[in-house]
Amino acid sequence: MELCYQLPVLPLDRPVPKHVLSRRGAISFSSSSSLFGAPDPRQLSQRRGAISYDSSDQTALYIRMLGDVRVRSQVGFEPERRGSHPYLGVDFRTLHSRAESAGSIPARRVRRLFSFQRHLLSSRLLRGAPHLNPLHILDEDYCGQAKCMLEKVGSWNFDIFLFDRLTNGNSLVFLTFHLLNQYGLIELFQLDMVKVRQFLVLVQEDYHNQNPYHNAVHAADVTQAMHCYLREPKLAQSLTSFDILLGLLAAATHDLDHPGVNQPFLIKTNHYLAALYRNTSVLENHHWRSAVGLLRETELFSHLPAEDSIERQLGSLILATDISRQNEYLSRFRTHLDENNLCLGHASHRHFVLQMALKCADICNPCRPWELSKQWSEKVTEEFFHQGDIEKKHKLEISPLCDSEANTIASVQIGFMTYVVEPLFAEWARFSDTRLSQTMLGHLGLNKASWSLLATHLQPTTDDLFSSFSFVR
Secondary structure, three states, rough: OOOOOOOOOOOOOOOOOOOHHHHOOEEOOOOOHHHOOOOOOOOOOOEEEEEEEEEEEEEEEEEOOOOEEEEEOOOOEEOOOOOOHHHHHHHHOOOOOOOOOOOOOHHHHHHHHHHHHHHHHHHHHHHHOOOOHHHHHHHEEEEEEEEHHHHOOOOOOOOOHHHHHHOOOOOHHHHHHHHHHHOOOHOOOOOOOOHHHHHHHHHHHHOOOOOOOOOOHHHHHHHHHHHHHHHHHHHHHHHOOOHHHHHEEEEHOOOOOOOOOOHHHHHHHHOOHHHOOOOOHHHHHHHHHHEEEEHHOOOOOOOOOOHHHHHHHHHHHHHHOOHHHHHHHHHHHHHHHHHHHOOOHHHHHHHHHHHHHHHHHHHHHHOOHHHHHHHHHHHHHHHHHHHHHHHHOOOOOOOOOOOOOOOOOOHHHHHHHHHHHHHHHHHHHHHHHHHHHHHHHHHHHHHHHHHHOOOOOOOOOOHHHHHHHHHOO
């Protein structure tokens, strides 16, 4: 057997800090850390490793973890298996990948080359150092267009797809960094700008961009939506800088390391994450823990006394995005509004409103203009149907909404809008009756009507749609 990936070598002349050696554990590493002194990112395309160490032994060893070790056998490549179910032959990193044509340069590699070049350019500009290479003229032109878009980042019509193209796939990094700086959070909390950039790059790299929907562009879109909500009068007048920091970080990391399949799929295939989190908010717990891991790795908040509080409250926000708990949060929100007892002067009430804002941001696609909403609808349905195809292949029960033969994009979207989106945004409009809320409800109604016109005769009945979304009722 031989390893399919060339394992990086830890430089022997790099000292291991004493505070690290004082405890037993592991330090994860990333290909993106090359931006800050590690090997060339073109050589390390996946972030899934760690430095294993022991307090009694200062020798560090890079290892591959969590199913990313592959071995070459006589019958071909197979990912490391966990458990006994045949599904575990599926590599989540390539689940939604498209085959590259023979002899062509992989598109991901091309994007990474441009991405690395752009990061070098931005680093030089950050230091105020001029660049002399005329080949950067095109780069500067695209950066200029992206900068113009950021001037209107608070617009509900913000085209995240265009922004992602202008930043060569770095929309999450550029948008989140811009917002942190715009709110004055970097200066207020005395954050190290290099650590902020490093953290955001690692976050972006931990999203699986081969997923049609749950990828870094979705995270950037949710972060932009959260920014729009934070600017709403009730929130802008009440939220503290700490609340805003939590809201933006939660939005950027809320789907971190999403495998492109849902929780029921992980549970019925005995995935190790389902066992680890005891079949409860499996994905959300994983997103939260992954985010905490990156915060600790970069030591972004190590200088703040509230570091533990940040991690706990970040988890509370991310866990609120569990769609299976939708009715729980919606009922609580409705009760608060009926009794008119939401007091944003109380930290617990502000935190609850942040949870509801993140839930709205996470599923706001049907409330966007049709040109944007339609693209998101096609992407999420593609991901659902791909999961259904995997379930069919391995003779598993097909998850609701994932059967491409029994559902259409229109039927899935109409059901989602009717039973999930409309109830949530109706209550949000009661809480924040603003022009933005009315705009979102207006787009929602128009988009639902558009999907109804596009619906085919194969569209399921209303009762079928209700049963598919009954888990949130």
